[in-house]
Amino acid sequence: MVKKYDVIIIGAGPGGMTAALYASRANLSVLLLDRGVYGGQMNNTAEVENYPGFKSILGPDLAKEMYESATQFEAEYAYGTVESVTVSPTGIKTVKTDSAEFETHALIIATGSQYKKLGIPGEEDYSGRGVSYCAVCDGAFFRDRDVAVVGGGDSAIEEGSYLTQMVKEVNVIHRRDQLRAQQILQERAFDNPKIDFTWDTIVTQIEGDGQKVTGVKTHNKKTGEDKLLPVSGVFIYIGLLPMTETVSHLGITDDEGWIITNEKMETKVPGIFAVGDVRKKDLRQIATAVGDGSIAGQEAYNYLETVKDVQR
Known part of the structure; x- marks a missing residue:
């Protein structure tokens, strides 16, 4: 049986949850879909210091607070891996997951992004056995050991600093001669005696003993x-890489896969909106995703009002 909703939101990160809050508060029936636990990359963030209202809060705790807010007006939450999204000539959007099928007039895409891989020998072989993309998830496995962090942006420096709470030493390997991270993050890292830097350098191979990582070339x-x-x-x-595989055929992405929207979060397909890290934009932060979500939730309501006018 196909279930119908006024609004379907794919992705339960900060943008998706905020969109659910605004749309459900407007008395719309809302389905919030995600293939995993709500919160998105907030669950992989040790400490959030730049979200208004909290001097400092753990990422998973902020996710919980947002989820409780997002569902207070009866927005439904469901697990499911989206397999396809189609649009009928009449504007009905059909979302098929691995376990169900849904229909809506207004679709909000909040699928976020995922970390790029180096694509070097040993990376896949030792994934989960020393190779990680989440310090919060895996840092405790390396207590009192030496680790490398590859990258020079906010995520690399934030997570590298987090790792110093448990590891012996962090070596930040960066392909340039200066970091791209925010200045305050750089200052903290440079002042941290447990962080060393290797400049103008790339990692060419990840070495191991067959069971675990032993070093990097x-x-x-x-x-x-x-x-x-x-x-x-x-x-x-x-x-980061945008997670847009299931919607790229709709013609709403650029050559790299980022979804293009206007300031109302509208894509070129009427009734399809996009928010958060999946959008083509410069700043990808929790606060900007929340802003996107509030706009999309309201604009979905406005779009549905125009649909009703046409149907009358």
């Missing part, structure tokens, strides 16, 4: 020097 782009750095863990933060 590096190449200095300026000197041409190759080295083997002994570490027990490798945490990779080199950028």
Whole structure:
């Protein structure tokens, strides 16, 4: 049986949950879909210091607070991996998951992004056995050991600083000669005696003993020097890729897969909106995702009002 909702939101990160709050508060029937636990990448964030209202809060705790707010006006939450999204000539959007099928006039895409991979020998072989993309998830496994963090942006430096609470030493390996992270994060990292930096360097291979990571091979782009750095863990933060595989056929993405919207979060397909990290934009933060979600929730209501006018 196909279930029908006024609004369906794919993705229960901060943008998706905020959209659910605004749409359900407008007395619309709302389904919030996600293939995992609500919160998205907030669940992989140790500490959030730049979300208004909280001097500091753990990422999973903020996710819980948002979820309780998002569902207070009877928005429904369901698990499911979306397999396809189609749009009929009459504007009905059909969302098929691995276990059910849903229909709606207004669809909000909040699928977020995922971490890029290095694509080097050993990365796949030792994934989950020393190679990680989440310090909060896996940091405790490396207590009192040396680890490497690959990258120079906010995520790399934030998570590298977090790791110093448990590991012996963090070596940040960056392909450039300066970081891209926010200045305050850089200052903290430079002041942290447990963080070392390897500049102008790329990781070319992840070494292991067949069971776990034992080190990384590096190449200095300026000197041409190759080295083997002994570490027990490798945490990779080199950028993001949009999770838009199931909607790319709709013609709403750019060449890299990011969804293009206007300031109302509208895509080129009427009744389809996008919010949060999946959008083509410069700043991807919890606060910006929440802003996107509030706009999309309200604009979904406005769109449905125009649909009703046409049907009358």
